[in-house]
Amino acid sequence: MRQLPRLLILACFTAFIVAACSIDSKGTLTDSPDGSVAADGGGGFGGVSGECFVGAKVCDGKCVSESDPATGCGQGACEPCNAPNAVAKCTGDLCDLGDCQPGFANCNGNTGDGCEVELDTNPLNCGACGNDCTVKGPTWIVCKGGECKQSDCPTGEADCDQDEICETNITNDVNNCKLCGVQCSFANAAASCVNSSCTMGSCDAGYADCNNQDIDGCEINTQTDTDNCGGCNTQCQSTNAVTECKNGKCSPSCANGWGDCDGNPNNGCETPLTTVNDCGACHTKCTAAPAGGTAACQGSCTFTCGGGLTKCGNACRNLTNDVNNCNACGNKCPAAPAGGTAVCQNGSCTFTCGGGLTKCGNACINTSGNDVNNCGGCGTKCTAAPPGGTPACASGSCTFTCGGGLTKCGNACIDTNGSDVNNCGGCGTQCTTTVQNATPACSSGTCTFTCNSGLTKCGNACFDVQTDPNHCGSCPNVCNPAHVETTECKSGSCDYTTCSTGYDDCDSNRTNGCETTLGTDQNCLSCGDQCTGGKHCKSNGCHYN
Structure with missing residues (x-):
């Protein structure tokens, strides 16, 4: 207690x-x-x-x-808990004994001297606590190997090592006091055996017997x-x-928040360490504070902010308009979109747009420029475009652009380099022609003409290459059969009516006319009319000269 x-x-x-x-x-x-x-x-x-x-x-x-x-x-x-010959343990706030070492036991029930009995040698607890050898008779004063043995030694002496010699004086032997194996031991104190009784001597340095009970020795560590x-x-x-x-x-160790600032241990820790003059430590004065702040002590020197400002790190901040501390310390407003500037308005992050731009959702838009999704105003989307065109915005007005080599002509995308006779080479350039049997046309952006059905374009005119002897079968083919009466073109091939007198068509190729001269020994009156046997061709046939 x-x-x-x-x-x-x-x-x-x-x-x-x-x-x-x-x-x-x-x-x-x-x-x-x-x-x-x-x-x-x-x-x-x-x-x-x-x-x-x-x-x-x-x-x-x-x-x-x-x-x-x-x-x-x-x-x-x-x-440290004192537990001789045992394993110490804590039970609540008190030292207690765990298991005794083999061969030892806590026979007196006192935890202060541990497992004080060696069961192999203690005659009062021989082999087990309470097994007193002396109850068998006055000569039974020896315990060896946990078994009681008789002694035939004179009074005051004993054969404790069982060598048949009465070598031990049990009236003053601190290890065999009154009986063999009875050791005198007191916690943190000297021990002696006087007249066969264990007696506690002086306490060890730094220890004291404050309860005046020998059983627990010098139980107090006065250090x-x-x-x-x-x-x-x-x-x-x-x-x-x-x-x-x-x-x-x-x-003394000062309680948290107190200090011995006057250096007098007799009055303890007299000074609270929560003021600006003694903040966190004796004589530590709080003086520094940022703009808008006042020095204060909160376990250590700090400051408080006034005028609607809030303490953020080492500064006082206005959380309603500070872009780096918007509505909360460290809440930095995100970067504004291109053309914008991040701002904090009434504690909410937003942005403003400059340079003639308009705030449209999360972007700064030039609604007077070429933004097809915000043309002339936020959300005004350009969607209309003719075939070949793409919606566009120009100076804040919806229009369109033409792609794929097309040219914007009014409200349409035209291939002025193609075959459009109404926009040939440029918007509104209309093709005409004076060629007979032809229709105006546009080719690669240049005005030309096409011949009517069945006719072929030859230079700047249209011809029937099936019948025209000057353009027979193709434009440059002029029929010129030899030695004929009349030249003609039939189904695109040169032909003739009859051969001239004295000529004939011996190769059956009507395109080259009547190529063979008659009146020769080989072709006398007609093709293949040969004069043989010494005959020669005359005006009326083959004859001998």
């Missing part, structure tokens, strides 16, 4: 310690300028920067677990116990602080 006040005091300041602990790369707590405790990371908690975790406490300048027997159990203890700091019942107390006991002296 003696530990309860200490736990209550520590619990009252647990929140202050946890809030003040920050951990460095080694897990060591350091005193902050404001009197709080700061840590330098690492240790058993992974080197995390920040406060001690929930379930942790400060021991020797480090954040450690509240439930690690190596650093004591509970918030108020940092001394670290805040209820018995430097001596029994010397409690550490301090205003606005949690006090540790270090090396037997009280050492």
Whole structure:
């Protein structure tokens, strides 16, 4: 029950310690300028920067677990649990025993001296707790291998090593006091055997017997116990602080938000570290503030903004018109479209258009230019175009353009380089002709003519190449058969009526006329009329001379 006040005091300041602990790369707590405790990371908690975790406490300048027997159990203890011959554990805020080492047992039920009995040698607990060898008789004072043995030694002596020599004085042997194997041991204190009774001597340096009970020895570490700091019942107390006991002296750690600014430990941590004169640390004055702001302390020096302004980082901003902090700090208005400028209006991001442009949805448009979707006004879309044309906008009015080599002629797209006789070579250029038996035409943008059906164009006139002897079968073909009476053209081939006198058509090719001269020995009166047998051709046939 003696530990309860200490736990209550520590619990009252647990929140202050946890809030003040920050951990460095080694897990060591350091005193902050404001009197709080700061840590330098690492240790058993992974080197995390920040406060001690929930379930942790400060021991020797480090954040450690509240439930690690190596650093004591509970918030108020940092001394390792004492568990001789056993595995220590924490049960709540108290040190407790786990399993005993093989061959040892906790026969007195006291956790302070661990598993104090060695069952192989202790005659009062031989082989098991409570197995007292002496109940068998006054000579049964030896336990060996967990079995009771008789001794025939004189009173005050015993054969504890079973070598048949009474070598042990059980009236003053600290390891065999009154009985073989009965060891005198007191936690953190000297032990002796006087007249066969275990007697506790002086406490070890830094320890004290504050409950005046030998059974738990010198149970208090006066170097670290805040209820018995430097001596029994010397409690550490301090205003606005949690006090540790270090090396037997009280050492206060200021609660979060308080500091010992006058340097007097007797009045504790008297100064709140929340004013502009002592902000976050003693004598740290807050003076700086940006335009529109006033210096303030909020755990550290900062500022507040007035006049409808809002604190954004290191500045006071107007969230209704600040393009970089529009309606909220850091809310930067997106870039405006081409021709526009981003603005914040009444806390909403938008944009304005310049240079004669008009705001149309999310764009700045020249509605007086050539935008086919916003021609003359937002959303006015040009859609009409003749065949071969594409809708267009010119100076804010819907029109169209012609593609594919076509020319805009009025409300139409015309191929002026094609065959349009009404727009030949240019809009409105109409083709005419004076050629007989012909019709005006346009070819590749040049006026010409086409001959009527059945006629062929030869130069600048139209001819029937089926009958015209000067253009027979084709334009340049002039019929000129030899030695004929009359030349003619039949079905596009040169022909004649009759051969001239003295000539004949011996090759049957009517196109070259009557090519053969008659009156020769080979063709005397007609083709193939040969004169033979010494005859010669005369005017009336073949004759002998």
